[in-house]
Amino acid sequence: MSETIYELKDLRVSFPDMSRKPLLGAAPRIDVLKGLTFDIPRGEVLGIVGGSGSGKSTLGRALTRLIEPDSGAILFEGTDITHLHEDRLRPLRRRFQMIFQDPMSSLNPRRRVGGIIAGPLRLQGLDNIKCRVDEALDMVGLPRHFATRYPHELSGGQRQRVGIARAIALKPDFILADEIVSGLDVSSQAQVLNLLESLVKDLGLTLAFISHDLSVIRRLCTRILVLYKGEIVENSETAELFANPKAEYTRTLLDAIPLPDPEQAWF
Amino acid sequence: MRDARGNIRRLPGIRLWLSGGWLTFLVLAAIFAPLISPHDPLAQDLFAGRLPPFFEQGADPAYLLGTDSLGRDVLSRMLYGARLALIVALVAGTLTCLIGASLGLIAGYYRGWVDLVISRFIDIWMAFPPVLFAILLIAVLGTGLMSVIIAIVVIDWTRFARVVRAEAMGQGAMDYVASAQVAGRTRFGTALTEILPNVLPTIVALLTLEMGIAVIVEAILSFVNLSISTDQPTWGGMIAEGRTSIYQAWWVLVFPLFALFLTVLSFSQLGEGLKDHFDPVLR
Numbered sequence: 001m002s003e004t005i006y007e008l009k010d011l012r013v014s015f016p017d018m019s020r021k022p023l024l025g026a027a028p029r030i031d032v033l034k035g036l037t038f039d040i041p042r043g044e045v046l047g048i049v050g051g052s053g054s055g056k057s058t059l060g061r062a063l064t065r066l067i068e069p070d071s072g073a074i075l076f077e078g079t080d081i082t083h084l085h086e087d088r089l090r091p092l093r094r095r096f097q098m099i100f101q102d103p104m105s106s107l108n109p110r111r112r113v114g115g116i117i118a119g120p121l122r123l124q125g126l127d128n129i130k131c132r133v134d135e136a137l138d139m140v141g142l143p144r145h146f147a148t149r150y151p152h153e154l155s156g157g158q159r160q161r162v163g164i165a166r167a168i169a170l171k172p173d174f175i176l177a178d179e180i181v182s183g184l185d186v187s188s189q190a191q192v193l194n195l196l197e198s199l200v201k202d203l204g205l206t207l208a209f210i211s212h213d214l215s216v217i218r219r220l221c222t223r224i225l226v227l228y229k230g231e232i233v234e235n236s237e238t239a240e241l242f243a244n245p246k247a248e249y250t251r252t253l254l255d256a257i258p259l260p261d262p263e264q265a266w267f
Numbered sequence: 268m269r270d271a272r273g274n275i276r277r278l279p280g281i282r283l284w285l286s287g288g289w290l291t292f293l294v295l296a297a298i299f300a301p302l303i304s305p306h307d308p309l310a311q312d313l314f315a316g317r318l319p320p321f322f323e324q325g326a327d328p329a330y331l332l333g334t335d336s337l338g339r340d341v342l343s344r345m346l347y348g349a350r351l352a353l354i355v356a357l358v359a360g361t362l363t364c365l366i367g368a369s370l371g372l373i374a375g376y377y378r379g380w381v382d383l384v385i386s387r388f389i390d391i392w393m394a395f396p397p398v399l400f401a402i403l404l405i406a407v408l409g410t411g412l413m414s415v416i417i418a419i420v421v422i423d424w425t426r427f428a429r430v431v432r433a434e435a436m437g438q439g440a441m442d443y444v445a446s447a448q449v450a451g452r453t454r455f456g457t458a459l460t461e462i463l464p465n466v467l468p469t470i471v472a473l474l475t476l477e478m479g480i481a482v483i484v485e486a487i488l489s490f491v492n493l494s495i496s497t498d499q500p501t502w503g504g505m506i507a508e509g510r511t512s513i514y515q516a517w518w519v520l521v522f523p524l525f526a527l528f529l530t531v532l533s534f535s536q537l538g539e540g541l542k543d544h545f546d547p548v549l550r
């Protein structure tokens with residue numbers, strides 16, 4: 001077991017710009033991630049913040065190898081997975097999982113909750129599926145009989161818990177959570193965050209938590225990565241970042257956080 | 268709002284029962300046609316020509332729905348006609364569905380050059396006017412049951428391919444597909460176990476619709492004498508013959524026409540009904 005879960009070196013990702021594609025020939029490419037270098041040590045809860053379109057989701061999809069980077073390197077526990085073929089990647093996949101933003105779209109509407117959680121377990125060839133599903137439901141605080149329900153029969157917060165259960169059922173080393181509370185109301189947000197916090201502690205998870213909301217990140221994360229237009233502008237400990245932000249862009253983000261007591265700002 | 272929704276939800280039940288009932292009745296009638304037909308559908312009796320159905324004056328109780336101008340029993344001919352109509356519906360409908368839906372699923376989910384090729388193919392295919400295309404095909408293949416089925420499949424696969432492609436594309440963009448990939452499911456496995464169940468309700472609705480269309484196409488081809496050989500009774504053929512004596516013997520035209528109408532309507536309603544009834548998301 002290596003002490004660094006992820007090692008990224010000069011990671012670059014670009015997408016073809018179909019709107020400017022000439023009639024013949026290849027479309028010009030837009031650089032979305034412009035050379036990112038950072039590590040994620042084991043046990044860390046890394047916050048990734050940045051404005052809309054700054055490349056947070058793209059970074060997340062590169063980490064879980066839903067997209068293949070153009071250049072640079074991604075090392076997962078020492079293994080280079082940058083351009084690893086899907087067949088070779090598959091046995092590794094169980095160790096890095098993902099929780100999606102929109103639980104309605106990330107849960108197959110025609111599967112019951114039990115089947116949704118069991119799917120990845122079966123794919124990875126695990127045994128005692130039933131026990132593992134029950135265990136996962138327990139851990140996210142859903143009653144076991146929810147296994148027979150369909151996603152549309154659940155509330156938004158419950159659906160997101162199913163998404164979390166699916167990810168942790170595989171007992172991964174790393175979980176990427178992409179804006180997982182932004183679609184929820186404030187009280188479910190708090191519940192899901194509390195849940196995530198306790199899971200990280202209990203399971204010793206390494207977590208990357210993508211959000212555009214610094215106040216959420218502040219509660220949860222030990223270190224914060226600030227992305228701006230596809231580049232890392234700041235990478236500091238949470239307390240350090242809030243005490244004296246280095247980058248200009250971080251300061252504007254901090255200024256945008258609503259004060260806990262608005263009265264204070266008025267006088 | 269809630270009450271109105273409740274009413275809409277009750278409807279599919281009736282729809283399913285009525286259409287399912289008629290089609291079940293038809294299938295049974297077709298299977299047991301040789302046993303329950305009161306007469307030989309081909310036997311002519313020139314002394315019993317143009318006998319009216321049972322509820323009219325001068326009817327012969329042996330000929331429940333009357334006879335045509337050659338004295339052939341309308342009911343028996345309709346029962347045997349149902350056989351051909353259903354064979355065409357089932358075989359042509361299923362084949363069309365299998366070919367069209369597979370191509371649509373592949374194009375919509377795999378995208379890329381496969382999609383490009385299949386989509387262009389669909390566009391070109393749909394530029395042909397279907398009826399002319401059918402007649403041309405039959406002219407080349409010759410008449411007969413096989414030719415009718417081939418003509419329907421060759422012309423109508425695009426209907427499935429187009430709709431299923433669009434659906435698969437929409438489903439492919441959903442996060443549960445990405446989630447399956449994160450869990451390590453293969454592309455092919457994802458198409459089969461994640462995408463297909465989500466487009467299946469649409470496929471079923473299209474399939475039953477296609478069965479209805481197949482019945483109509485067969486009838487149209489029979490009507491213009493391009494279908495199965497002329498001595499086999501078909502609904503389309505009966506309608507064509509009945510047309511010439513509509514003022515003397517309306518029943519020769521009206522009964523098969525009514526059966527045709529009910530069957531096509533039932534097929535389309537069955538699809539909608541099944542979709543509403545068995546879809547956990549809509550229920």
Ligand SMILES: Nc1ncnc2c1ncn2[C@@H]1O[C@H](COP(=O)(O)OP(=O)(O)OP(=O)(O)O)[C@@H](O)[C@H]1O
Binds near residue numbers: 050212
């Ligand atoms: N598949 C794609 N094809 C082309 N461009 C893409 C694709 N995915 C993302 N982009 C572009 O890459 C940029 C970064 O997108 P990304 O989704 O990573 O942003 P984000 O930081 O997650 O933003 P948000 O906070 O709104 O979710 C955007 O400008 C987007 O338009």
Ligand SMILES: [Mg+2]
Binds near residue numbers: 056057058
């Ligand atoms: Mg995003």
